[in-house]
Amino acid sequence: MIKRELKVNLKGFAVWTGTVLVLLLLIYMVYPSIVTAENGKKVDEMVKAFPPEVLKAFNMDIAGLDTAFGWLKSEGFVFLYLIIGIYSCLLGANILLKEESEKTIEYLAALPITRRRICADKIIVAVIYILAMIAAIGAFNMAALNISETPDNKQLLLLSITPVFPSLVLFAFGLFISTFTHKTKKMLGISIGMVFAAYIFNVISEMGEKVEGFKYLSAFTLADSRSVITKCEFRPLYALVSAALFAVFIALAVVRYQKKELV
Amino acid sequence: METILEIKNLTKYYGKVKGVENLSLSLNRGEIFGFIGPNGAGKSTTIRSVMNLINKDSGSVLFCGKELTRDDVEAKSRIGYLPSEVFLYDDLTVKGIFDHHESFYRRFERAAKQEATATPANGAAPAGTPAKPALSIHEKRQDLVARLKLDESRKIEDLSLGNLKKVGIVLALMHNPELIIMDEPTSGLDPIMQNVFYELLREERERGNTVFYSTHILSEVSKICDRVGIIRNGELIKAGPVDEISDRQLTFVTITSDEVDAIVAALNEKTGEATPTQAPAKEPGIKVISREGDTARFANNLPDDELIKKLAQFRIRKILIEEATLEEMFMHYYEEGQDD
Numbered sequence: 002m003i004k005r006e007l008k009v010n011l012k013g014f015a016v017w018t019g020t021v022l023v024l025l026l027l028i029y030m031v032y033p034s035i036v037t038a039e040n041g042k043k044v045d046e047m048v049k050a051f052p053p054e055v056l057k058a059f060n061m062d063i064a065g066l067d068t069a070f071g072w073l074k075s076e077g078f079v080f081l082y083l084i085i086g087i088y089s090c091l092l093g094a095n096i097l098l099k100e101e102s103e104k105t106i107e108y109l110a111a112l113p114i115t116r117r118r119i120c121a122d123k124i125i126v127a128v129i130y131i132l133a134m135i136a137a138i139g140a141f142n143m144a145a146l147n148i149s150e151t152p153d154n155k156q157l158l159l160l161s162i163t164p165v166f167p168s169l170v171l172f173a174f175g176l177f178i179s180t181f182t183h184k185t186k187k188m189l190g191i192s193i194g195m196v197f198a199a200y201i202f203n204v205i206s207e208m209g210e211k212v213e214g215f216k217y218l219s220a221f222t223l224a225d226s227r228s229v230i231t232k233c234e235f236r237p238l239y240a241l242v243s244a245a246l247f248a249v250f251i252a253l254a255v256v257r258y259q260k261k262e263l264v
Numbered sequence: 265m266e267t268i269l270e271i272k273n274l275t276k277y278y279g280k281v282k283g284v285e286n287l288s289l290s291l292n293r294g295e296i297f298g299f300i301g302p303n304g305a306g307k308s309t310t311i312r313s314v315m316n317l318i319n320k321d322s323g324s325v326l327f328c329g330k331e332l333t334r335d336d337v338e339a340k341s342r343i344g345y346l347p348s349e350v351f352l353y354d355d356l357t358v359k360g361i362f363d364h365h366e367s368f369y370r371r372f373e374r375a376a377k378q379e380a381t382a383t384p385a386n387g388a389a390p391a392g393t394p395a396k397p398a399l400s401i402h403e404k405r406q407d408l409v410a411r412l413k414l415d416e417s418r419k420i421e422d423l424s425l426g427n428l429k430k431v432g433i434v435l436a437l438m439h440n441p442e443l444i445i446m447d448e449p450t451s452g453l454d455p456i457m458q459n460v461f462y463e464l465l466r467e468e469r470e471r472g473n474t475v476f477y478s479t480h481i482l483s484e485v486s487k488i489c490d491r492v493g494i495i496r497n498g499e500l501i502k503a504g505p506v507d508e509i510s511d512r513q514l515t516f517v518t519i520t521s522d523e524v525d526a527i528v529a530a531l532n533e534k535t536g537e538a539t540p541t542q543a544p545a546k547e548p549g550i551k552v553i554s555r556e557g558d559t560a561r562f563a564n565n566l567p568d569d570e571l572i573k574k575l576a577q578f579r580i581r582k583i584l585i586e587e588a589t590l591e592e593m594f595m596h597y598y599e600e601g602q603d604d
């Protein structure tokens with residue numbers, strides 16, 4: 002079953018990952034010509050004009066836009082968290098639900114396998130693809146930046162790993178939510194909406210102490226890229242919270258799926 | 265006779281809408297059981313409850329005396345299932361889906377072979393275990409593919425409804441299941457393939473396997489079923505051998521007489537029912553179906569001797585007494601229910 006799931010989900014993985022890599026390639030190709038020494042000053046002046054809250058939200062207070070690595074640390078990773086988050090959440094929302102939506106569940110459920118095994122095999126495949134996407138993007142960034150400049154590779158490696166935390170939580174949450182319905186169409190809007198809401202909550206939470214509480218509503222908080230950029234380390238608490246949330250949502254999804262009416 | 269499947273007091277409501285209520289039914293090993301009823305009667309609800317695709321409100325399903333739970337993989341490996349509409353993975357070829365299907369049953373086949381090897385040559389198989397299949401899963405698949413004339417190279421998404429049904433039939437039978445559950449299996453099959461399919465079911469019965477077969481095509485039931493259960497509005501109203509149900513005392517009588525009104529009144533007299541158009545449901549009597557001039561046609565379930573005695577009082581020009589077909593019996597059961 003794992004083999005089949007790997008095959009079925011390969012196309013989606015290739016399209017999403019390929020698109021991100023092409024976009025990154027284009028950015029890395031044009032970035033040096035846009036941000037020249039002369040333009041760099043203009044960009045710095047423009048950035049200084051932004052309110053400090055906005056700069057913080059996009060890590061622009063701790064990373065300059067004068068290099069491609071600087072762009073990646075600020076705007077680049079915000080974009081990557083969002084894209085990988087959407088892919089992960091959609092994968093979670095669809096991987097079990099697809100069988101019900103396409104009505105193949107009547108065949109699958111009659112096979113001599115447990116529902117727990119169905120969940121386990123599909124979760125394993127989804128996690129493989131999420132990690133593969135993060136690894137492919139990380140490897141591409143590492144290769145591309147080392148060709149054009151000399152980035153801090155340890156920092157780049159740690160930053161490349163940070164999408165794992167929000168993405169796995171968003172995947173597990175999407176999987177859990179999918180056990181409440183039978184149609185993938187419904188889940189498409191819900192999944193994308195959830196990821197954007199989490200993203201907006203994360204941005205808002207950076208805009209002052211009064212709204213800091215919003216960070217608890219956002220999976221993107223768990224990426225904690227500021228800690229990697231400033232201290233070159235992960236905060237263990239965030240990794241633990243990510244693991245706990247992933248485990249809780251997966252457990253809830255499996256429990257619900259075992260009792261779910263499949264047709 | 266050994267009971268292979270026992271449904272006990274099954275009740276399922278969809279919100280406030282009744283699916284099935286308090287349905288109890290037993291299937292014996294080695295029989296073909298026809299489960300008949302019109303659309304919406306509760307056939308698919310019963311089957312899906314047995315397959316644990318939907319949750320029962322109450323009641324239980326026993327397979328070989330053991331509660332059939334959704335995660336009992338050993339029991340599931342001994343059951344073949346054909347849903348009313350076959351939905352398979354469109355990206356696969358027919359060969360691909362058969363290979364995929366086989367992969368789930370290989371370990372059970374290996375276990376069965378090992379068990380057979382371990383059993384002494386003169387030792388009887390333990391009770392409740394199936395007769396050892398003559399063909400392996402792969403051999404059975406090849407046999408079914410040849411007999412149903414399937415092209416394994418075609419993609420699932422390109423198959424017609426009939427061919428998709430044939431693929432579903434192969435999937436339901438290829439792993440040599442002891443219990444085969446089929447929900448309206450012949451829809452989409454042409455008459456030639458229907459005959460091949462009936463032959464396959466008869467062979468399964470000869471092997472000692474049981475078929476639970478839902479349909480609303482009554483002619484199928486009389487062709488291949490040993491016993492039949494009639495479901496109406498989610499309740500099992502009758503279950504028994506096909507012959508017994510067909511033999512229920514129901515005839516259709518056509519009489520031409522100058523005294524036809526008096527005859528109808530006399531035949532209804534004993535039932536105590538006021539009008540001749542009321543159904544002679546559970547009590548002996550008649551139900552007028554048509555009336556034209558001095559000819560009347562009526563459904564009759566009076567005992568033959570009583571009918572003859574009553575008719576003997578009148579002058580009759582012409583009489584035709586026809587035995588009810590299974591279809592007519594079925595309609596009769598349904599009309600009884602509507603009159604209740």
